Amino acid sequence: MERILQELQLIHCSLLPAEIFLFLDHCNDWNDALHSYVSFGYSDSLEQSNLSSPSLHVGLENYNVWFEVTLSLVQHKPLVAVKGEDISRDEQEKWQRIVKEKFEDIGDSEYPIYQLFSLHLLPMLHEEADNIHANRETKLLEPTSAHGDVLSLRSSHSSSSKVMYHALFISHHLISPTKRRNLQQWSMSLSISGFAKVGYPGVIYAEGMQENIEEFVDNVKAMQWLALRLRFREPVPEGVDGYNSASRRQWREFQKVGDVMEEMRRIGRQKYVVEMGIGSAGTSKGSI
Incomplete structure (x- = not known):
């Protein structure tokens, strides 16, 4: 266990x-273990903590390919799976071959995952992401004039409504730069x-005029998601200050x-996330 913490x-x-380094949901206890190790060194309490093998997400904020890594407590060789948002099978297989080849280059290293990512995979992700997104971002940030006119008309029309709505979605994850950019544009x-x-x-979480929220919800649902759930879409309760001023x-x-x-x-809406289980013991721990 000490070697893994190192x-x-x-x-x-x-x-x-x-660059992103996150423990997966079922490994949240490793956040505390790593904080303890960094702050106080290896201790008997860590040795006796009886944690399962850690799994983590490693990737970039602005790229839709990432890796899920499992570091085994009993076997020296870690497992690395290639994941992605809207990637083809060929692209996934390409990155899996790269992982295999770089593991072979590293050989019998004491810290194979550290070398794999710091020397090989993350620099390669940066290079490929820079090349791909330089072209994509220009297109995504320039909507067609017809689409822009429709959005402008709808926004103008809905602004006449005085009914404030809010909506809350929960999904398995939100990584895709495309989705994040779309959310920003729609807002x-x-x-x-x-x-x-x-x-x-x-x-x-989104708040705005009713028709705008309805359109926003429809736009979010239209994208491809893993386990997306609309927890509510309803009027903002009377007496609650407007978040959308x-x-x-x-x-x-x-x-x-x-x-x-x-x-x-801060905005007086905490009960909505607490009622949905967000912030409970299983999900409230922060990442490193």
Whole structure:
């Protein structure tokens, strides 16, 4: 276990901006273990903690290919699976071949995952992401004039309504740069406030005029998701201050469930996430 904590610390300390290192949901206890190891070193309590093998997500914030890694407590060789949002089988197989080849190059290393990601996979992801997204971003940020006119008309029409609605989605994860960019664009075109919590799990909260929220909800549902659930879409209760006022209107992104709880508490909406199980013991622990 000490060797695994050493390797996890090396990976975490080697991360560059826009690189992601997250424990999967069922491994949240490893967050506490790693914090303890970094702060106080290896101890008897860590040795006796009886944790299962850790699994983690490693990738980039701005790229739709990532890796899920399991570090075994009993076997030296880790398992690395290639994951992706809307990637083809050929692309997945390509990255799986790269993983295999780089493992062979590393050989019998004491810290194979650290070397695999810091020397090979993350630099390769950066290079490929820069090449691909340089072209995609221009197209995504330039909607057709017809689509822009429709959004403008709908937004203008719905602004006449005085009924404020809000909606809450939960999904298995929210990683895709395309989805995150779309949410940002829709929030602007539909005059919606709210936030997206990225990573595992994915959380989307939006507030605005009724017709704008209806359109926003339809847009979110139209994208491909893993285990997306609309927890509610309803009028904002009377007596609750408007989150969507001009002076407060914004769309934000969070990395941790704790940030979601803090934001919802700040705007007086904490009961909605608590009632849905967000922020409970199984999901409230932050990531490293």
